[in-house]
Amino acid sequence: MTVIQPLASHQRARWPRSLVALVIARAVNRLGSFAMAFMAVALVEVHGASLATAGAVVTAFGAATIPSRLLGGWMADTVGRRPTIVAGLVACAAAQLVIAASPGIGGALVGATLLGLAYEIYEPASQALIAESVEVERRPQAYGLYGAAMAVAGVAAGALAALVGGVDLRLLFVADAVTCLCAAGLVLALVRDTGGRVAGPQRRGRxxxxxxxxxxxxxxxxxxxxxxxxxxxxxxxxxxxxxxxxxxxxxxxxxxxxxxxxxxxxxxxxxxxxxxxxxxxxxxxxxxxxxxxxxxxxxxxxxxxxxxxxxxxxxxxxxxxxxxxxxxxxxxxxxxxxxxxxxxxxxxxxxxxxxxxxxxxxxxxxxxxxxxxxxxxxxxxxxxxxxxxxxxx
Structure with a gap:
């Protein structure tokens, strides 16, 4: 294992630009993530679903996030970190628009399942990119920075949800789709890929x-x-x-x-x-x-x-x-x-x-x-x- 270097040598080191850009992109995306908290409410109030039906749709979303993570990990180690992040965010945007445009519960269920399958694709790639952008001894701080930005953006998301949700709950999903696309654009423009596309015997790791x-x-x-x-x-x-x-x-x-x-x-x-x-x-x-x-x-x-x-x-x-x-x-x-x-x-x-x-x-x-x-x-x-x-x- 890499020997831990003295802390003083890194206290004033700047974060890499790719890492800062990724943190900003995820914060932008987080601004729109309030939509998931209102999915059950939207199903009940907009589509007239029962509480049991709304709960089943939300459960379908949660279950779909498990293969979504695994797919994201495979993609990130195969095609690269940045393409995987962008693909995941665009797929999330598309699924959000399906939910917003759904005329009934069946369409909302399809949209929620698709969203679950796309929702976690970008996360393994983002976390791997963070690890590969900084020294080993700075990784906990880098992940902490990532989490702090998400927390602050999450508070701002609540205020935005109150504003948009008061007009039409379906607009919450449209707003989330817009933030996904904005985040994808930031990643494409500012984030440098660090890994993936490993060929030959190296790919057959443990x-x-x-x-x-x-x-x-x-x-x-x-x-x-x-x-x-x-x-x-x-x-x-x-x-x-x-x-x-x-x-x-x-x-x-x-x-x-x-x-x-x-x-x-x-x-x-x-x-x-x-x-x-x-x-x-x-x-x-x-x-x-x-x-x-x-x-x-x-x-x-x-x-x-x-x-x-x-x-x-x-x-x-x-x-x-x-x-x-x-x-x-x-x-x-x-x-x-x-x-x-x-x-x-x-x-x-x-x-x-x-x-x-x-x-x-x-x-x-x-x-x-x-x-x-x-x-x-x-x-x-x-x-x-x-x-x-x-x-x-």
Whole structure:
């Protein structure tokens, strides 16, 4: 494993232009991603679907994102990072327009499934490009920067959703399609490809599905992603149950985004201690969930949301950087795609689990997330000693 160089030598180094351009492009795309949060509402209000039917359509979308990731990883390692990112964004735009133009539920189901199949194509390529654009020791910070930009853009997306959604819910999908095309244009114009198109024996690298280290990371990632999905579904319902209006949820998301940006400084030197930060992140998320479970005043809910956001900062960047470091250049996107399926799995099982827990009591879903994060934190230490000694050096 590459020896970690002194932190001081990189504190003032500039980020590569391709990386900055990719971050900006994904932030632009994120501005339109609010449409997915309104898919079920649009099906009910525009097409007259039942709640059960709307839930089935959203589930179809979530299930389709799993093969989408794998396809994106294969494409990125075969045809290149940049062409894959552009193709994925254009395909997302086309599927969004299908949903917007659908005259009935059947068309919306087709559009949602197509969107799921396209939705994650660009992600493995984006993550591989980030890993290959910076030094190994700067990867956690680079992924943190990527996540921070997404968080800030996500808050702005809420304001845009309120503006566009008040006119016609179908316009949300049109707006999302426009941001996908704008992001694709930025990538074409400013992002330089870094890998892919590997020919000959080099392409026949080790399959991620035969790498026990990757499978362990996938299990940990699925646990974290499930806890995160539980929290995103429960937050607006918790805010409402505590007597606050819907705008309060937006303010909590603003707090989380600000903490995400401020917390990036903690990722300096993260490559030298990834599992320490991952454990700390899981514990912080558990604490934040426990606070939100019983918090009633809005300031206390904000404290809990901020703690959760800080935990995510410590957890996400080092985790993705670890996975990127397990693979060769020829197989990196495939590894990242395999790891990324944890989000598709969580999106498929998380909503069902969340609604079932919420039917008992609001704190139940938060305490379940707390317990899950604590269990993951407990098993991370032996996993680090058993499987990842070389990575942690």
């Amino acid at each position: 399959s991620p599905w035969r790498d026990r280290r990757l499978l362990i990371m996938l299990a940990l990632g699925t646990g974290f992603a499930t806890a995160w999905i539980l929290s995103t579904i429960a937050l607006p319902l918790t805010v409402s149950a505590r007597g606050h209006d819907a705008a309060a949820t937006g303010w909590l998301l603003v707090v989380a985004a600000l903490v995400t940006v401020a917390g990036q400084r903690l990722l300096r030197g993260a490559a030298a201690r990834p599992f320490t930060l991952i454990r700390a992140g899981l514990v912080l998320m558990a604490v934040g969930f426990a606070v939100v479970a019983y918090a009633a005043p809005l300031p206390l809910l904000a404290v809990g949301s901020g703690i959760v956001a800080l935990g995510e900062v410590l957890l996400l960047g080092p985790s993705i950087a670890l996975v990127a470091g397990l693979a060769t250049d020829a197989s990196r996107a495939g590894y990242l795609a395999a790891y990324g399926t944890c989000w598709g799995i969580a999106q498929t099982i998380g909503p069902v689990l969340a609604t079932g827990l919420l039917s008992h009591a609001v704190p139940t879903v938060w305490l379940t997330g707390t317990g899950l994060c604590l269990v993951l934190a407990a098993v991370t230490a032996p996993v680090a000693r058993w499987m990842f000694t070389e990575v942690c050096r």
